[in-house]
Amino acid sequence: MTTCAVFAPARVNLIGEHTDYSGGLVLPVAVDLGMTVAGWLDEGAIRLRSLAFSEPVELDCNGAPRGPLAGWGRYVAAVAQLLDEHGRPPVGFDGTISSTVPIGAGLSSSAALTVSVGLALCRVADFELPPLGLARIAQAAEHLAVGVPCGLMDPATSLLSRRGHALLLDCGSEEHRFVPLPPGLAIVVLDSGVRHELEHSGYADRRAELERCIAAIGGRNPASLTVAQAEAEAEAAGVDDVAARRLRHVVSENERVRKCVAALEQPGGPDLKALGALFRESHESLRSDFEVSTPELDRLVDLAYESGAIAARMTGGGFGGSIVALAEAGRAPSLVAAVTTGYAASVDREATGYICASVDGAGDVEPGSVED
Numbered sequence: 001m002t003t004c005a006v007f008a009p010a011r012v013n014l015i016g017e018h019t020d021y022s023g024g025l026v027l028p029v030a031v032d033l034g035m036t037v038a039g040w041l042d043e044g045a046i047r048l049r050s051l052a053f054s055e056p057v058e059l060d061c062n063g064a065p066r067g068p069l070a071g072w073g074r075y076v077a078a079v080a081q082l083l084d085e086h087g088r089p090p091v092g093f094d095g096t097i098s099s100t101v102p103i104g105a106g107l108s109s110s111a112a113l114t115v116s117v118g119l120a121l122c123r124v125a126d127f128e129l130p131p132l133g134l135a136r137i138a139q140a141a142e143h144l145a146v147g148v149p150c151g152l153m154d155p156a157t158s159l160l161s162r163r164g165h166a167l168l169l170d171c172g173s174e175e176h177r178f179v180p181l182p183p184g185l186a187i188v189v190l191d192s193g194v195r196h197e198l199e200h201s202g203y204a205d206r207r208a209e210l211e212r213c214i215a216a217i218g219g220r221n222p223a224s225l226t227v228a229q230a231e232a233e234a235e236a237a238g239v240d241d242v243a244a245r246r247l248r249h250v251v252s253e254n255e256r257v258r259k260c261v262a263a264l265e266q267p268g269g270p271d272l273k274a275l276g277a278l279f280r281e282s283h284e285s286l287r288s289d290f291e292v293s294t295p296e297l298d299r300l301v302d303l304a305y306e307s308g309a310i311a312a313r314m315t316g317g318g319f320g321g322s323i324v325a326l327a328e329a330g331r332a333p334s335l336v337a338a339v340t341t342g343y344a345a346s347v348d349r350e351a352t353g354y355i356c357a358s359v360d361g362a363g364d365v366e367p368g369s370v371e372d
Contacts, residue, residue: 004123005038008116008362010107011157012187012324013315014166015282016257018290019250020151021207022214023172024223025257027179028153030161031187031356033102035112037120038367039095046080048117050097061090075110078141079118086137088127095120102352104195106316111154114138115362123364131159131361132174149207161361168261172221179261181358182270186332187324189354190304190339192296194320203317206290210250213243222250249289256282275311275326283313283323292318299347300339307338 009030016026037048046059050072057073058066063080065073084090097116101109115138122129129137138155142148152171161167165178214220216237222230230251234244256278263274283301287293297314304312304325312325327335336353343351 002124003038003040003367004120005036005365005367006116006119006123006362007034007036007365008112008119008158009034009161009359010101010109010112011154011161012107012189012356013153013157014187014324014326015260015278015313016153016253017282017286017313017315018206018210018292018317019222019253019257020153020169020171021149022210022223022250023170023221024250024254026153026169026171027166027257027260028157028161028169029166029181029187029358030157030361031107031189032359033100033107033354033356034158034359035097035099035101035109035116036365037095037097037116039093039120039124041124042092042094045092045094046076046121047092047094048076048097049095050099052097052099052103061092072113074145075113075141076117078145079114079137080121082137082141082144083118083121083127086129086133088121089125091125093121093124102191102322102354104321105189105191106314106318106321107189108154108158108316110142110148110150111138111158114141115155115158119362132156135159147204149204157361159361161359163358163360165358166264168257170223172223179264182264182272184329185310186327186329187356187358188304188309188327188332188335189315189322189324189356190300190336190343191322191352191354192294192300192320192343193349193351194294194296202292202319206246206292209243210246213237213239213247216243217247222247223254225251227252227255245289245291249285252285252289253282272310272326276305276309279311279313279326280305286314286318290318294318294320296343296347296349297321297323300343300351303339303342303346304335307335307342309335 135155263271309325315324
């Protein structure tokens with residue numbers, strides 16, 4: 001293939017936060033925000049430009065940088081290097097990246113970047129990888145690029161998703177299936193305007209605290225425990241209160257994922273009231289037990305419920321970013337208006353609302369999606 005154009009969607013995690021890197025359950029959905037990479041074969045180098053950033057990236061065909069790299073260029077180089085290690089032919093690529101994903105909003109712009117770049121580099125080299133294989137490379141690329149020990153959820157969602165469905169993914173076994181979303185339900189993302197970079201936030205600290213507790217109880221998978229079991233084992237092992245609360249969040253969140261799936265798949269139709277309660281419980285657990293929420297995210301969640309949302313909670317790694325709200329499609333615009341107005345009045349900051357549709361996972365698009 002001498003030319004290619006690919007699109008990788010961002011993801012919104014409906015429920016199952018900070019469970020993926022301990023082999024837990026998640027329920028994300030790919031949305032119609034994402035990154036497009038378009039370009040052509042270049043035998044001499046990998047050259048990429050971004051419409052969002054001024055500095056281009058230039059690499060050898062095996063991914064070795066041809067100069068200093070910062071920011072997004074580190075992700076590109078990491079993907080190219082890892083693909084080279086997995087046998088991708090050393091051919092170059094000249095392309096441009098276009099994005100509709102707000103950076104730092106908790107929608108995994110980094111996974112959309114690594115997946116779109118990885119898919120484009122594979123396409124132009126006629127190199128095939130299974131979706132989960134590319135997802136693992138994208139996951140490893142983020143760790144290599146910026147040291148963030150992220151889980152598999154984000155790139156897997158970007159690659160595996162199906163329109164009209166959420167993705168139930170067991171991050172331990174990598175088993176997955178699709179859960180139908182109710183027709184007429186809008187996925188609303190409300191960006192707090194508080195920016196975060198996971199490499200500089202407490203993300204790695206939270207993971208280390210959780211892993212300290214898991215190690216103390218003998219390496220048990222939190223997804224196999226009840227809250228009562230987790231609390232008893234943490235106490236018996238003499239685990240400190242902070243680490244025990246991290247474990248309690250993850251164990252209870254795995255259970256909430258199961259209950260959310262059951263509510264969506266009720267034989268008589270989705271139990272929307274149950275979804276509202278589960279999302280609220282998830283947010284409270286993230287706020288008090290995992291301590292990754294912020295006052296701004298808390299306020300957005302409260303405003304969303306006050307404004308008629310069926311369900312709402314923070315989404316993503318936390319320390320800023322966005323909340324996700326579920327609403328009747330016809331009421332979504334008024335929900336966004338009410339929440340953003342109330343937010344500006346109460347925290348003196350602007351929120352941005354996105355009414356999203358679910359989409360299929362990453363794949364080819366028509367050339368011309370990106371302007372030079």
